[in-house]
Amino acid sequence: MSWLQELVEVPIGPAGAGPAGPKDIAELADALTMRGFEVSAVEPWPAADGAPPDAVLDLEITTNRPDCLSVFGIAREVGAIYAADCHLPEREPAVAADGDASISISIEDPDLCPRYVGALADVEVGPSPRWLAARLEAADVRPINNVVDVTNYVMLELGHPMHAFDLAKLAGPEIRVRRAADGERIRTLDGVERTLQPEMLTIADSQQAQAVAGVMGGADSEVGVATRTIVLEAAYFNPISVRRTNKRLALSTDASFRFERGADVLAPITAIARARHLLTAIGAGRARGAVVDCFPDPPDPIVVRLRHHRIGHLLGQTVDPSFVAPTLTRLGFAPRLERDDESPVWQVTVPSFRVDVSREEDLIEEVARHHGYERLPTTFPALTRPPQAAGDWRPRDQTIRRLLTGCGFSEAITYGFIEREAALAVHEDASDLVALSNPLSEKGAVLRPSLLPGLVDSLIHNRRRERQDIRLFELGSRFRQGDGETPSLALALTGAAMAQHWTGSERKADLFDLTGALTRLAEGFGVHAAFEPDTTRALVPGRTARVQLTIGPDTTHVGWVGQLDPALASRRGLPGAHEVYVAELDLGPLTREAFARLRAAPVPRHPSIVRDLSLAIDDALPAAQVRDTIRAAAGPTLVSVREVDRYQGSGVAAGAVSLSVRLTFRASDRTLTDAEVQTATDRVVSALEEAHSAKLR
Amino acid sequence: MTAQTAIDAIRVAFQADLDTIATAQDLQSVRDRYLGRKQGQVAALMKSMAGAAPADRPALGKAANVLKREIDAALTQRRETLKASGRPAGSVDVTLPGRELPFGRRHPLTLIREQVESIFETMGFEILQGPQVEDDHHNFEALNMPPDHPARDMQDTFYLERPMPGGGEGSVRPATLLRTHTSGMQIRYMESHEPPVRIIAPGLVYRRDTPDLTHSPMFMQVEGLLVGEGITMADLKGTLVGFLRRFFDAGTRVMFRPSFFPYTEPSAEVFISCVFCGGDGCAVCKQTGWLEILGCGMVHPAVFEAVGYDPERYTGWAFGLGIDRVALLKYRVEDIRLFYDNDLRLLEQFPH
16 A cells, blocks of 8 residues: 555545545545456555555456556556546666666567667665565565566566566677577576477577566576676567467466566656666666667557547446546546537547557446446336247247156256267267367366266266165257257156155156156157167167157157166166166257147047957067057047056966057047947957957957 | 825825935935835835725836836935945044155256246347357457457367367357357357347356366356447446346345456446345355356447447447356355256255
8 A cells, every 4th residue: 555655646544535535445445446446355564664554455457457467557546536646656767877888689570579678787686675575575476686676566566577687697788589499498587498489589698598578587697696787678578479478388477467468568668767766776786878778660659539429328327528538637548629519529549558448438438437337327228129039949948847847857957078988888989079179187078979978977976875766857968070069858767766655665667657758748749759669879779769759740760768778877887786767869850839830629529438458469569560550440430549458477378468458439520339339449350460460368 | 095196195205305315314214214114105005005996906006116116216326426425434644745746856057047037038138049169259259359368368268179060040150169158149149130139148158167166167157138229338237237136136236346358348247235144244245245246248349340230320238147156146055066966965955
């Protein structure tokens, strides 16, 4: 706080409370927070003798405001909040009195380094005075020696990173700003040998690289106790180049953090002048020679047009012009009135440190921040056209959730990436997998080609935590190189179908619980589900079916249902021998369109007649075929066929099965006679005998 | 009285008695009264026929038998009716547990998402879903985050080893990354629709964050976008305050604070008064009384230019809300990772 108050004249205390200043540090912290500089902590700090209480403010600075990564930057904002003047700290004039010989600077790559300022100073290296070291410590910067500390102090104060080279360790008083040679090596100040690439910029002497520009200095020219003369550096480096270099080297420093966000191209001279003043002031040395400023192509300042009416247009509230211009001025902008009427227009020159401002909206944000978001009204935008319905996916997913939770399945959400091995266990084609180039770990190496691995893992997670009866489903995307991202539904179940109850014993879940749920699901969409014996990866042969949905005139194969291969379940960590049944369906074809065209049929007005048939048939014959034969033979009065019993054992020949089916007949226009039903039933019996050698029992 | 008259009289009397039967006892006494072997009126009638003219006897006997069958049938039917409407004896222990019918739950993140959706639906917003695998254009570039933009560090990205087919509304390019936010849906929708725009887009997003109590490499977000003529930041405030008060509590206080997002200008972070302490300060809000709940701002003109909207004519706003964060706060779950364990002991605590 004491540092801040050196740079901006804001009284703090009950006397200063009001528009001129905050009543205490907490109020100042709030004011900064409400202007976008979140004060995350206010820590008391030991004050100098006799001075008012001091404190350290921890600020969160957003990436667009590198100018506020400094005490002076914050001072400027404080000045705008309290209409107070802020001023730069004491500096030494840029031109030295003795006019002694200085250094030569050449910039070989002005795109990466538009400006380089250097100057010499004779120094006597030692510890910094206590007050200076304490301020560095308050900012979590470790004091090293008076010279290095001065460069860091200037960076914290003004926001501009600096560096000091030991002149004696350079090949001569010559600085070359050049790209690294391919494979050029440098040992940086952290003691690490690094290999550079031509896209990286270096600060070199005539022989070799002495610093990675904007990132870190080299150990070979490090300032130490023996150093007598230093070369001070204050430069401006291209943000993208610094960012690429520190990413490549995995080396982020206080300097690179500022340069990659955008430093102030006009600050280097100020920084050098401040550093030379401080060296003298703390008795660490004195400037030698002139400051050399290599700045081949100074950019023109940016000028942005600000229309007063656009402020209200964007914010929803008019802000007084007499607030707009002074606020911008305090923030360092130079607004010039272009039109002065009830709707003024300004030509605003943007200061070089405001790298985030290039358009009118950016200026409006400055006005809004200092006007206060809390003062904007709350209004509700009018609807100017009828609201649009959500896509088909929404009623589809809602219906699925409703139906499946009603069937006892709970919804799971699992990660979009899984282990490669788990993916290959359900999806054979390795080239169809979508791999991540930078996974967090092998556990998330590929995007899931199927929801099953994740859902099975969730089932196992529950099974390993004392849970016996588990029913889960997941709705989500699966990812394949061939098909892209597609919506999918997976189900998994194990344990009891009916939980143990005092009226009787539990029943274990089996495949038919899952096919039953899928049938219910299909009915919920007004479509027909059929299951055909088939085999697929990860499911037990003989207990696996392909799922076909008949939607309108089309029958589509949408997925699989079956028992999960016990070896796979056990590999994924399923304890003991528990049967796990799973299904996965492609949701692409499934819509509720069937109901869009729905016309209710009349409720039957005539009674139905029921006939039960007990048949002895080959036990390998799928029930679906028997059903198809019955339907084809019975004629239009048959309304339903239902298997009511299936029996094998005494009284039934080996290889055969006794199947009881219940046929329900009804006509919509009359009461059927026994004779009619008998004729139809006889047709069914002879068709069954002919097609399947079925015998009536 | 002739015998025939007597038969008719018994029939009438029986009809009246039949109507009075309410219990099995009543039934028995009516049966005894009419069909009793000794005292019964029908038996008495049969006996009295001995005095009738011999020529009349066969017809009268027949009529009496018809009467007897009628009474018997009526009483039998009456017994059935009585049995069906009778109350069973004994009692069951009603405190024994009922049968556990299957009953699954929606995921807590789904619950929150559907609540958010339904509130915005009533405010006229269209609900969209977009692809989770995205291209650089939709995830970053069109949102004013060119390559090498430092803001990309805020969203550490998972990249695909090789491109895969992209999808979704708007222009289709090969997907190269997992989306880091739902904001790409702003671009996709505006590329294929003219203003006015009023949408929300919920969905899963991915960031390369090491999992901990509050970070998961996959989480759920909902994006909101409203564009039109004369849309202001005051509209943004009004809509979000309205939403937050419906979602949390009518007394919720809402604070807007300047922030930075590359795709909005001005940008704001939105805080609500702490749902646990009401703003007095507690461990959850770190004694501040406020909880950060979402980020928002006025759509950056560079975003409009990227989709071909005229930023002079149209203004708009956008917001992004973390569903997981809201669920953590609303249900006071301690660890975000629990949402992806799918532990039924957690899931079954939530309403159907």
